[in-house]
Amino acid sequence: MLRKHLRHPLIAGIAISLSFSISGHASEATSPDSTEASSDENAIQIQQELPLQDLRTFTEIFERIRSSYVEEVDDETLFNNAIKGMLNSLDPHSAYLQEEDFSDLQENTSGKFGGLGIEVGMENGLVRVITPIDDTPAERAGIRAGDLIVSLDGEAVMGLSLGDAVERMRGEPGTPITIEVRRKGEQELLSFTIERAEIKVASVRTEMLDSNIGYVRLTQFQENTGNELKSALQKWKETTDLNGLILDMRNNPGGVLQAAVGVVDTFISEGLIVYTEGRTPLSDVRYHASSDTLMPDIPIVVLVNGGSASASEIVAGALQDHGRAVIVGTRSFGKGSVQTVLPVSDTAAVKLTTARYFTPDGRSIQAQGIAPDIVVEQSEVTPNEQRYYKESDLPGHLENPDGENTSGTADASNDDTNKSDDLISRDFQLYEAHTLLRGVAILAPAAKKPAKSEQ
Incomplete structure (x- = not known):
């Protein structure tokens, strides 16, 4: 019944193969954020509801492309592109993984791959930088989360699939690539020439x-x-x-x-x-x-x-x-x-x-x-440059009765900032997190002490 409506033998074959694949077991998922495999019961239901009229339309379009497109395209390429289009139209994360793509996925989960070191997605036909990975060529070059990549070595990204764009960004370690990005707040495109490297990510x-x-x-x-x-x-x-x-x-x-x-x-x-x-x-x-x-x-x-x-x-x-x-x-x-x-x-x-x-x-x-x-928005930590004079700076001030030396403390008591490491001093969000935990550490012993009573 199904084969009756499929004019091209390859189409018939793929339809039968599709039915078999849907009915068969899928192996346990190994991708990031994956937890489960397919169900036979639901697969059988899907197989029973295959839309024959839509399949006839598909075969008709397939034949028109094969016979009338300005250049000859082989059947395998047409089928692969059809599958990619079907999956890419669902959501930004569904995709058809051919041999190289599947290898890339395994490299990403193992923490070692070649390229620039950026996590990307698609946005309005452009490649959006989700994040540069720490200590990689992209991060060192100044690529930022939110940048929109508009060209790769002079070739426009618009029209490329995400997989094609990623493939162009990957390459042999030591080879350069020039990318142009559109960044929020910048009037002109920013150009970066980045040398690819083997990316080994310490998680x-x-x-x-x-x-x-x-x-x-x-x-x-x-x-x-x-x-x-x-x-x-x-x-x-x-x-x-x-x-x-x-x-x-x-x-x-x-x-x-x-x-x-x-x-x-x-x-x-x-x-x-x-x-x-x-x-x-x-x-x-x-x-x-x-x-x-x-x-x-x-x-x-x-x-x-x-x-x-x-x-x-x-x-x-x-x-x-x-x-x-x-x-x-x-x-x-x-x-x-x-x-x-x-x-x-x-x-x-x-x-x-x-x-x-x-x-x-x-x-x-x-x-x-x-x-x-x-x-807490991100910014650099700005040290307080204002000089405050204190009692201990005044000529003839009374000494502390406990005998502690208070001279020269104005500069040293800068809220322990002088002891903070460079990581904290450059990173305002981390600085705030560190300050919050220091407060918790100070209050914790006090909370355990019994309340003082008046004598």
């Missing part, structure tokens, strides 16, 4: 700040991010009396969902972390915290901004809902969907959006993002 970076406050920078969520974080925190726990922790997920584009669950589980000992909902039963998944929690009580400040997406938002949302952290910064990106990789052959797969994820309190992050508890 967890740590540093101890003043007042025994730990700083953890999560650049993205790779397969081992949760374990790397726990290992770093365990060393601190054994050697340092931590007063607080700053979890910096600014410009973190996300990654593997299970890694985000592992990060949250490091700080909470019970309750829901995240859950997903979709059309198939296997899309409904719930992740709960385990009782084996490394740091259930340490005060936490989480830093987020518009470049914090996906798995970053899962972590921020879960810690916020559980009251385990204060979220500081600006509203996050707002990607609250799950992608599943469904193999269709040995060398190709479909990356399909199959579910939405929700925070423990049932909030959908999709197109909304995580709103910080304390909004």
Whole structure:
């Protein structure tokens, strides 16, 4: 019955193959933010409802292109482009992954690939920079989150698919590429010539700040991010009396969902972390915290901004809902969907959006993002240059009865800024997070002391 309406034998073959693929099992997803595989019951229902009239229209258009297009196009190219168009029209994250694309996906989740070091998406036909990855050629060249890439080596991006644009940006380490970007607030296009490099992304970076406050920078969520974080925190726990922790997920584009669950589980000992909902039963998944929690009580400040997406938002949302952290910064990106990789052959797969994820309190992050508890815009820390004269500077001032030397303290008492490391002094959001945790550390001992009574 189906074959009767399909004029070209290749079309008939692909339709039969489509029916078989839909009915067969899909392997467990391995892409970032993926949790589930397809369902036979739903697949059979879809197969029974294949729109034959629409398939006839498709075959008619296919034949017209084959016979009348100004240049000859082979059947495989037409089919591949049709599949890409079908998926690209759904949402920005669904895609057809051919052999090279699938390899790139595996490289991204493992943390090693070649190129510039930027996470990108499509916006009105242009490539939008979601975030430059820390310590990569793009970040060092000055590429910023929100930049719109309009040309690559002089070739306009408009009209290219996201996959084509990414392919052009990748290349052999050491080879240059010139990109032009449109940046908000700039009147003219900005041009950057960047030398490609092998990108090895360390997903967890740590540093101890003043007042025994730990700083953890999560650049993205790779397969081992949760374990790397726990290992770093365990060393601190054994050697340092931590007063607080700053979890910096600014410009973190996300990654593997299970890694985000592992990060949250490091700080909470019970309750829901995240859950997903979709059309198939296997899309409904719930992740709960385990009782084996490394740091259930340490005060936490989480830093987020518009470049914090996906798995970053899962972590921020879960810690916020559980009251385990204060979220500081600006509203996050707002990607609250799950992608599943469904193999269709040995060398190709479909990356399909199959579910939405929700925070423990049932909030959908999709197109909304995580709103910080304390909004802090980014800027550089500006030192106070004004010189204040104090009592100790006045000629003939009375000495302190305790005998402490107060001379020369005007410059040294600059709120411990002189001891702050360069990281804090350059980063206002981090500075505010550090100040907040210092306040918590100061108040914590006072809260435990019994109230003084008058004698």
